[in-house]
Amino acid sequence: MISNKQVIEKALDIFKVLLARQEISREDDRNLYEEYLYNGEVEEMVKFIAEKLELEIYNYNDKIFMTPGIDNKLFGYTNEELRGSISNINSNPGLYTAYFVMLVLITLFYKQSGPDTNRRFVNLTELADITSKKFEALIDLDNLESVSSKHAFNFADVAKVWKGKAFAKQTKTGEISEISPTTKYGFVYGVCRFLEQEKLIKIVKDQGWIVPTDRFKGIIYNFFEDKGNKSLLLEFVSNLGFEREINHATD
Amino acid sequence: MKIMINISEHLKDLDSRVDNIKTYHSFFEIANSMSKEKCPYDPFVIIFGLLAFLFYEGKLALKKLDVNDIIKFVKGLLAEVLGAEPNPDDVRELAYYVLDKMQNKGAGFNLTYYSTKYKSTREKNTKLIDIKLDEKADKIYYFITNDGLDFYLKTKEFIEESQITTSLLVFRAQIRNGSFGNALETVRELKIKVHRRLDYKNELLDLLMYGTGEESEKYGQYHDAVNLLFEEEEMLFNNVYELLTKVREEYLVKINKKLLTKKDDESLRVLTQIDQEMKETSFLHKMLLNDAASLPGEKEKIRLMRLNSAFSVRFDFEKELEDLVAGNANPEGLKYFIDPLLLPRVRKSYNVLKIFTPQKVSEASEDTEEIVAETEDKPIQEKLDDLVNSRIGINFRLYASLLIKLLLERKEIDLKDWISSLKGFYGEKALINGDLISFIIQLNLFDKWDGVKVINLEEIRLKPYIQEEANEAKFDTEYLARLFAQITPNNLSKVYLESKPEEDVDLGYGIKITNLNFRGVIHDFE
Numbered sequence: 001m002i003s004n005k006q007v008i009e010k011a012l013d014i015f016k017v018l019l020a021r022q023e024i025s026r027e028d029d030r031n032l033y034e035e036y037l038y039n040g041e042v043e044e045m046v047k048f049i050a051e052k053l054e055l056e057i058y059n060y061n062d063k064i065f066m067t068p069g070i071d072n073k074l075f076g077y078t079n080e081e082l083r084g085s086i087s088n089i090n091s092n093p094g095l096y097t098a099y100f101v102m103l104v105l106i107t108l109f110y111k112q113s114g115p116d117t118n119r120r121f122v123n124l125t126e127l128a129d130i131t132s133k134k135f136e137a138l139i140d141l142d143n144l145e146s147v148s149s150k151h152a153f154n155f156a157d158v159a160k161v162w163k164g165k166a167f168a169k170q171t172k173t174g175e176i177s178e179i180s181p182t183t184k185y186g187f188v189y190g191v192c193r194f195l196e197q198e199k200l201i202k203i204v205k206d207q208g209w210i211v212p213t214d215r216f217k218g219i220i221y222n223f224f225e226d227k228g229n230k231s232l233l234l235e236f237v238s239n240l241g242f243e244r245e246i247n248h249a250t251d
Numbered sequence: 252m253k254i255m256i257n258i259s260e261h262l263k264d265l266d267s268r269v270d271n272i273k274t275y276h277s278f279f280e281i282a283n284s285m286s287k288e289k290c291p292y293d294p295f296v297i298i299f300g301l302l303a304f305l306f307y308e309g310k311l312a313l314k315k316l317d318v319n320d321i322i323k324f325v326k327g328l329l330a331e332v333l334g335a336e337p338n339p340d341d342v343r344e345l346a347y348y349v350l351d352k353m354q355n356k357g358a359g360f361n362l363t364y365y366s367t368k369y370k371s372t373r374e375k376n377t378k379l380i381d382i383k384l385d386e387k388a389d390k391i392y393y394f395i396t397n398d399g400l401d402f403y404l405k406t407k408e409f410i411e412e413s414q415i416t417t418s419l420l421v422f423r424a425q426i427r428n429g430s431f432g433n434a435l436e437t438v439r440e441l442k443i444k445v446h447r448r449l450d451y452k453n454e455l456l457d458l459l460m461y462g463t464g465e466e467s468e469k470y471g472q473y474h475d476a477v478n479l480l481f482e483e484e485e486m487l488f489n490n491v492y493e494l495l496t497k498v499r500e501e502y503l504v505k506i507n508k509k510l511l512t513k514k515d516d517e518s519l520r521v522l523t524q525i526d527q528e529m530k531e532t533s534f535l536h537k538m539l540l541n542d543a544a545s546l547p548g549e550k551e552k553i554r555l556m557r558l559n560s561a562f563s564v565r566f567d568f569e570k571e572l573e574d575l576v577a578g579n580a581n582p583e584g585l586k587y588f589i590d591p592l593l594l595p596r597v598r599k600s601y602n603v604l605k606i607f608t609p610q611k612v613s614e615a616s617e618d619t620e621e622i623v624a625e626t627e628d629k630p631i632q633e634k635l636d637d638l639v640n641s642r643i644g645i646n647f648r649l650y651a652s653l654l655i656k657l658l659l660e661r662k663e664i665d666l667k668d669w670i671s672s673l674k675g676f677y678g679e680k681a682l683i684n685g686d687l688i689s690f691i692i693q694l695n696l697f698d699k700w701d702g703v704k705v706i707n708l709e710e711i712r713l714k715p716y717i718q719e720e721a722n723e724a725k726f727d728t729e730y731l732a733r734l735f736a737q738i739t740p741n742n743l744s745k746v747y748l749e750s751k752p753e754e755d756v757d758l759g760y761g762i763k764i765t766n767l768n769f770r771g772v773i774h775d776f777e
Contacts, residue, residue, distance in 0.1 A: 022594050027387070055595060068595045070587050075595035079586070092583070099585035106568045106588075113566035115460065120382050121357035138576040155575075158582050198594050202384055204391055205710065206318070207347050209357070211384045211391060216592065223591045224566035237575065237584035 004045075010035050011045035018057070018066045022199060023215065026062040036064055060218025067219050070233055085197075087190035097161040101191045104131045105201075106220070109212055113224040116217060121209040128188045135159050162187075262367045266465065269364050269375060274402035277360040277377045281353055289348045292333055297349055298379075300328045302403045305380060305395040310446065315385070315392045322346045339703055350393070353380050369464055397450045404447065415444050416480060419487040426494055431521040438525055442532040445539060452542045459553045470550065481540055488533050495529060498522065643726055646686040649677075651734050658771040659743065666691070666756045666767045682758045689726065691764055697728050697748055704748040711736040745772040 014032050017024055026033045035042050037059070050057050054072045058065050068075040083089050086098050105127055109117040139159045165184045192210055195201045200216040203209070223229050282294040290297065304324045309316045325346045329335040337345070359378040366373045379399035383392050395403070418441045425434035455473055458466045502519040505511045511519070568588075575584055650673070657664045657672055673681055681687065697704040711732055735746060747770040754766035 019595065019597055056591075066595055067591045068593065070590045072590070072595075075597070076590055077593055077596055079583075081596065096582035096585055099582070099589050102589050102592075103568065103572050103585060107572060110568055112568070119357040119359075120354060120378075123351075123356060126356065134572075138573060154579050155582050198592070200592055202386070202389070202391075204318075206343075207350070209391075211382070213384065213386055219592050220566075224568075225564060227564050229591070230564060230566055233587050234571075236587045237580060 004041070007039075007041045007045050010039070010042045011049060014042070014046050014064075015049055018064065022066070024064040033062070033064065056223065058218050058222040060221060061214045063214050063218065065215050065218050067223060069223070069229075070236055086194040088187075089190070091161075093157040093161045096158045097187070098191045098194075100134075100158055100162075101127065101131050101188055102195065104134050105192075105195075105210065109216075110220060113220050115221050117212055121204070121211045124188060124192065124203070124208045124210060125185065127192075127210065128184045131162065131188065132184065135162050259367065265364070265367050266369075266373075269362060273360075273362045273375045273377045274379065274398050274405075276362050277379055277398075278402060280355070280360050281379070284352055284355075285349075290345060290352075292329065292335065292345075296328070296332055297325075298353065299403075300324075300332070301349065301353065302379065302395055302399055304328075305393060306400060306403055309394055310400070311443070315390075316394070317390050317392055318346070318350070321350065321393060325349070350380075354378065354382070357382075373463070397447075397454045400447060400450065404443065415441065415448070415484050416487060418444065419484065419491055423487075423491050423494060426491070426498055426525075429518070431518055431525065435521055435525050435528070438528045438532060442528060442535065445532055445535045449535060449539050449542065452539075452546060455546070456549060456553065459550055460557070474546070481543055484536065485540065488536055492529060492533060495522070495526060499526060643686050643689075646684065647690055647726060647731070647734060648738070650687065650690045651731070652738055654769065655735065655739050655743070658746065658769055659740070662773070663768070663770045665751070665769065666764070669769075670756060670758065679759070683762075688762070690731075693726065693728055693731050694748065694767060695750070695765065697731075706732050706735060706746040706748060707744070708732075708736040708739055708746065709741075709744040712741070742773050743771050746770070747772070 014024065014036055017029060017032060024032050024036070036046060037043070047057060050066065053074060054069055055075060056067050056069050058067065070076075077085070079092060079095055082098075083091075083095055086095070089095050089098055105122065108122045108127065108130060109119055111118060139155055162184070165182055165187055192201060192203055196203050199213055202211045202213060204211060278298065281298055285294045285297075301321070301324070304321070305316065308314060308320075308324075322343050326339075326342045329337065329342070329345075359376045362375045362377065363372060364375075365371070377398050378396045379402060381394055381396045381399075383394065384390075385392060418437055422434055422437045422441065425431070425437060451473070455466075455470060458469055462469075499519070499522050502511070502515060502522065505515055506519075571588070575582075653672060653676065654664075654669050657669060661668070670682065673687075697706070747768075749768040749770070751766040751768055755763045756766050757763055
């Protein structure tokens with residue numbers, strides 16, 4: 001017989017809403033929100049279920065969010081799934097370029113992780129420009145061939161994808177359009193559309209702004225400021241390098 | 252050379268001096284950054300105008316203002332104050348430009364200085380206006396910040412916040428002397444001051460959360476000095492309110508006795524306004540008292556949060572990205588930075604067993620039972636409504652296709668061009684078709700701002716279309732907009748629809764309709 005059936009029921013109700021609607025807010029789901037916030041047993045149970053499924057739950061600005069964390073085999077995206085979800089990306093170097101753009105966007109909002117962003121919005125054209133500048137600053141774009149010949153996949157391949165795209169501009173009135181993915185601006189726009197679907201940003205089309213959502217801010221503040229998560233993330237990155245060394249040795 | 256005065260003593264207040272000038276610095280940064288080419292109007296008028304609008308129409312009126320409200324305001328400001336009437340596109344472009352400049356691309360304005368108190372370089376970030384994303388309404392709202400409000404009030408010789416009591420005393424004297432006009436002004440200023448005090452609490456909470464040293468001192472000042480004033484103010488509010496009620500009653504008695512002169516009538520009108528303002532101000536002041544009572548609790552919560560955050564570590568995104576690239580690591584590693592931000596992906600797959608349901612090979616499952624029963628009992632019949640809807644749908648598509656075809660060819664057309672083309676294609680009789688009239692009526696029903704409606708085809712294309720389960724098909728403006736979006740090529744992003752009420756189009760057979768102008772926007776990007 002289940003002894004704490006009521007607690008499990010409430011925890012699963014919360015979980016179900018988080019999976020279906022991706023957030024619970026004080027404004028829209030007062031009962032569930034308060035159950036999670038003020039009923040220690042329910043909170044513990046929700047976190048227990050989440051932990052077993054390698055998910056993490058965060059509370060930010062009167063809302064509760066769920067994140068799949070790093071490399072979640074059950075709820076995380078595979079590269080293939082991501083390629084299918086971001087407009088006009090059909091190769092891994094293209095996908096890595098999209099990641100690069102996403103990370104540049106984060107650096108524009110945050111110097112370091114914190115409770116709130118440094119800026120309220122970032123312009124789409126600015127994101128395209130800063131991505132170009134980052135590539136120029138970090139990678140020798142003139143000697144891509146010599147760098148990329150050392151490994152199967154490296155940042156030179158990513159830079160090549162970016163360099164291969166033409167510049168684009170906004171219309172006279174600052175309007176944005178779904179322009180060709182062969183342009184830098186079009187590529188950035190496609191990436192941002194994906195981030196908007198993931199409820200991380202809102203694109204204000206008329207003004208060309210990218211505005212972060214509470215989900216974005218909540219995860220940056222809670223997930224990335226956690227010492228354990230930071231070590232785990234860097235460990236994953238370093239293991240990738242290690243795997244690559246082994247692969248090269250056996251090639 | 253030896254300094255004769257005790258300069259350290261004189262510079263000990265440098266932090267508060269910089270605090271006092273930071274909003275002025277932002278103001279001049281904004282004014283100086285505006286180019287004559289993009290904003291050919293006086294920047295002072297524009298900046299103060301927008302601050303006044305956000306303050307009076309937004310904050311004081313408790314109204315959420317979006318970009319369209321601001322565009323309308325800018326249009327009104329240019330016309331009323333500067334006598335300029337640019338076209339709607341230019342007004343919109345100017346509003347976007349000003350909003351961008353006033354927020355310094357969303358980053359606010361940094362004032363860097365050396366603090367003699369903290370012996371280090373410090374930075375003060377100021378925003379005069381700010382935005383809030385309402386995720387539920389999917390809208391961005393603009394508001395005046397506390398700094399912006401401070402700046403707006405300070406630049407008009409406004410009295411210090413501690414002088415609510417003084418204002419109340421002045422107000423009481425004005426009511427007693429019967430100078431109701433001045434009393435109305437005083438009570439309005441009083442309301443602004445109470446608003447300002449309410450905002451200060453949030454400012455203090457922000458400071459407690461993110462402050463770098465100065466927060467304890469400011470909290471102490473607020474708690475010791477300002478809090479003590481509340482009780483005194485509360486008593487005065489009650490006192491003044493009683494007086495006001497008494498004076499009004501005197502006038503109301505005069506009404507009953509029909510002794511009211513013309514002057515009394517005017518006084519009573521102003522007194523009623525004062526009474527309304529006073530009620531609102533008094534309500535706000537009560538909120539202030541409640542807020543002040545909850546402040547120590549909130550302060551403690553923040554203290555605990557900050558204590559916990561001492562054990563967390565800041566994640567330096569910029570450095571990690573640079574390290575990754577500099578180390579020429581596998582770029583796949585970037586995925587791990589993004590993974591936590593993405594939504595949990597709930598995989599769905601098709602239940603193969605469902606293929607048996609329609610054929611009734613096995614018993615219908617619970618969720619399909621109802622549908623199966625329906626199709627089994629009722630033979631499929633085409634209703635008259637379906638036939639009519641299908642006819643209207645086909646005709647609307649024909650009309651819309653011809654309109655778009657002409658628009659793509661000429662970029663700008665009017666109703667006359669379209670009608671004559673329709674006549675050329677389908678003959679004279681096409682003009683007396685009832686569907687044509689209802690199509691034109693729907694075109695006229697598009698909600699127009701200043702006579703112009705923008706159908707944003709690009710936006711419609713991006714929005715997922717959810718077909719409502721309505722019994723009746725709707726051939727409304729929404730349907731038309733979606734139809735346009737479906738049949739136009741992607742490079743046609745917008746259609747501007749403008750009424751020409753002064754011109755009529757004759758359809759023949761005595762039918763006349765108002766002319767409309769259509770203008771297509773085709774992208775000019777490279």
